[in-house]
Amino acid sequence: MNDEPKSPAPKAFGVGQGMDYGELADVQQVHAAVQREKREPRVGAEPLSIWLIAIYGLAVFFGGAYLGRYSGNFSSGGLDPMGAPPPAKKAAAGPAGGEQAAELSPHDRGKKIFAANCQTCHQANGLGVPSQYPPLAGSEFTTGGSRRPAMIVLKGLQGPVKVKGQQYGAAVMQPWDKTLTDQKIADVLTYERSDWGNSASPVIAEQITALRKELANHPESFTEPDILAVPADAELPGGPPAGGAPPKPGEAAKPGEPPKPRG
């Protein structure tokens, strides 16, 4: 302890704390940092500026307006900030059939299904992988009548196959009838037939339902001859009336079917 204060003042603060400030023994020199300090902060008393009051007003107004507009009527069950009664909103959303997926077009729904299930082999650009996975873009199987691609997707395909003049067949395509619903198969077919420059007719779930019944007893994957046995332009019965290819007169849409909105 080499800091015995030389001035009488410290007694007033009453504490002889050990202060080891290195080689500086003189308490007057020791506190250089303290000495050079400005005095403890004080507070001025400038008045409020008129602009600040304007900002307060603006914040209160905007905050209040926001609370009023998006309060959902302060109802405990209202998740909708606009406070619209839930049933009225459902009614506005469309006919009974339009549930949660109603906002997406069949094409967009199909894109998601494609990305989740088909893209690994057929690639995002639909060009497949040379000599392994056949392309879908511009393929005569995809863009012809809807029956051939629907058969392939439902039951799968194995063995050699020739697409766009190239030979494929190293890989096996699995059947999807156990994995995907009719709606999903219809959507993914609609997507494949209308993207990447393809422009064939869309497919709806009812067509797949019919085909699924028809093929119910077909046990295994199709091979190329099975597919070629079907005419290239064979359409599934019951296509949408506003579809790309007009339905044949004999196979007119079922009378009770509501027209599907097209994306």
Place this chain on the structure above:
Amino acid sequence: MNATEIPLKEPSVSAAAGDAEQLERAYIDASTRVPVLMFYTSAMAWLILGTLLAGFVSFKLHSPDLFSDISFLTWGRVRPAHMNVMVYGWASMAGMGTAIWLMARLCRTVLRYPLLLVAGAGFWNLGVLLGVGGILLGDSTGYQWLEFPHYAAIILFVAYTLVVSWAVLMFRYRRGEQIYITQWYLLGAFLWFPWLYAAGQLMLFVVPVQGVLQSAVGWWYANNLLFLWFGAIGLGTAYYMIPKVIGRPVYSYHLATIGFWTYALFSSWTGMQRLVDGPFPAWMITASIAATILTMIPVATVGLNHHMTMQGYFPLMRYSPTLRFTVFGAMSYTIFSVIGVLISLRSVARYVNFTQASIAYSHLGLYAFFTMVIFGSMYYIVPRLVGREWRYASLIKLHFWASAYGIGLMTLMLLAGGFLQGANMENPSLVFSESTETVLPYLRGRSLSGILLAASHFIFAYHFGLMLLGLGRTSTVPTFLNPVEAETSGGH
């Protein structure tokens, strides 16, 4: 008064022996030495640990296979460990260190009952250590910033009780009739924290509320920890350091009062704006958004008050490390708050909620504002505790620029990446994986900013270590960032 009229006090001419105010300050500083350095040293150790954990977190986002075989280094454990080390280890401990020093100075009495604080620091360290260990071993509770398992939470609470009883005792022993603005904020923070922490613990773990309300409680806690605990300490510190260093009174008492009380009133309503489009009654979220809009009142008031205090003295930031860090932090507070309002509006929040942007927001508050203010206060306080001046001006400069550029880059990267991520998630023609892939370049940029921040922390820790070992300069002149021409440097 203008800047050139503030001469550096000539140190060789010792103050008149009767300059009681100076001696008083010297004794107070000496009495705060052990507890404050204990808090600071622990905080520095946690800062370094938190920085290392942050490195894992950041790199794992774009290289997920990094150390994925080691269970305690997996994402789900390292991320909460990083956040809790930074929040409770670094920010809370450093903040308490500064708060203790400020309390002693502003109560104008030597620090009494130092054992309360020493025990508090010990228990707090133990709590954080157990908590982080618990998280890494898989004991995390899963609520943001409340991940510490209950045994650690109890120890933290005990430690906190010790510190806050000390603060209340000190306040009872205060001398002088005036209570300065900083004390309002510090006392507020000391009393708000146990309210927040107890409410969070009670409603989530002791008597858990039902279902989705748990996440409402969780976000209310996390947001208010940022506002009412760190925000209050940070603002209080800035209210002391800015007028102290430049030697000029705070611009307006009225502004300070309005700023403080509106802050206390509106902040506690916020939190649920982070849950826009979540399964909550709309009015709960909207009430929080409206309160966030109303926080513009204290933000504009406090910002104006600081700005008008600084008016004409901005050139001093060239010299004083404290002023430079503190003003950077105070400005960041305004930016943080404005961005907080913007991203809480429903029309924006639907894009940025639950994306990287909300991480940018947390870092703006906890780092660009709070941590920078605390760095500034440490540059002021530590020399007064160890009796040495900072050794290298160059290291302080490096520390400042690495921190400033680091946090700036991080905020930009995460905000831009977050907006892009949110916009892609809204786009129905994109699959989810595409929305995350587009963020990858921004995440790499964030890792780069993290390297800058890590460098700044290592530099500061080294410099701080030198000071602790008594290897600072023995000088009567403070370490200025740039050579001082004439006597314009301010009383640092």
